[in-house]
Amino acid sequence: MSDLLEALLRVLVVLVAFLLLPLLVGQAEHKAMAHMQSRVGPMYAGMFHGWAQLVADGVKFVQKEDVVPRDADPAVFRIAPAVALLPYFVVMLVIPLGPGLVGQDLDVGLFFVLAVMGIGVIGTLMGGWSSANKFSLLGGIRVAAQLMAYELPFVLVGASVAMAAGTLSLTGIVEEWQPWWLLWQGIGLVVFFVAGLAELQRPPFDMPVADAEIVFGPYTEYGGLRFALFILAEYAGIVVLSALTAVLFLGGWRGPFEDSLGWLWTLVKTFLVAFVVIWVRVAYPRMREDQLQRLAWQGLVPLALLQLALTAVGVVATA
């Protein structure tokens, strides 16, 4: 009985984090992006520097009418946002915050995480396919092409870390982590981050939603709560990607006072990475589709293979 209760409690805590952290990232994006563009961003909602802006946005989205286009495939159209959002929740369950501080520690955590993260993209693809709108379809196809191109380097560098640590467990990887891995796995870190950005369709890889060309890609026909879920999925994706980068490459909870403040270290590192995600969005223009594909196949895949070779040499040499 107490086991069940504890499991429920863990899920509840992760659920709260899952709803809260994306909002924090979203608000940080509002503010950081504004100041990077010499603006001040939201100022009124919540009376103090617009802290409640996203809450207000949420209330607005909830009030809107739920529209399903006449020619759309209603069932697929309706569940697509859930398919986009839920995988990130599942991934968050297995990401460790500190030693023992994890929703559910899996032996094959890394494998599980990489597999489930791919499903989130399918949600977007479903939305694009079922909308009966050519812009949505184009966007969906671009999502698929992007997923194809970037999943490979993403998984390859994930494998490299697993090889270096000798385990697939996320907790195990953090425990094996050494500061000099920052150099050894440096290429992997960059490749993982860039490929992750591309999978989330974040700028500068937001070709699937390029608003100047295809309205809003797969989300064109969505409005109200379902649209809000897609946006929430994007920000949950940022949190998950940042947390994974922190855990796999930046040593998770490792740092001074890691026994007592380990969870804080994970959070700080996660938010630092999330800030870089926002920063990159402001600094760079959107990439063209061909540039996008070239970067993946001619840039990231060879780099990921190089990293894999480096890791193999390192593991054999130190063994």
Place this chain on the structure above:
Amino acid sequence: MRFPGTGLAKGLAVTMRQMTRRSVTAHYPDALPDLPPRSRGVIALIEENCTSCMLCARECPSWCIYIDSHKDVVPATTEGGRDKSRNVLDRFAIDFSLCMYCSICIEVCPFDALHWSPEFEYAELDIRELTHEKDRLREWMWTVPAPSALDPHAEPAKELGAAEKAADKARAADLSAAEGAPAPPPPDNSAEEAP
């Protein structure tokens, strides 16, 4: 040699530097904007100057000036003189929902009855309430900044010269009438003495 990726780093540096600077946002409802004194906020009217000549209303490209007037008869002041008539302004209104702030009415008014005021907070909830009558236009006149000072050594305004000459003449006539001495004072209308 250009190291690959310099451009990427520069992009990040620029945005980061921008973030540390103060934003340029004007916090309008909380803080009043810092407007140039001659901003085209609203059109003010000096009713006393207006002769109901209708020039402004006719030149207005959006036909948004409404003028009603009637003629008043001023009885002759001298025996056997002719009665004079003069225009009296009944209504002067500008529809600011149509006005495009082109300033043509102000340029064209021959009697300097229209002026730009920097006042701009006259939004209304109903578009029909944006037609402002002459009382309101007269009130805005108090917010019109005084004309800018002349350049040093510039000629004084023509009106000033004419007024001063008339005053001098009157004074000289007074003097000669009182003393019988035909010695008019030298006309003096230098810029320093201009009131």
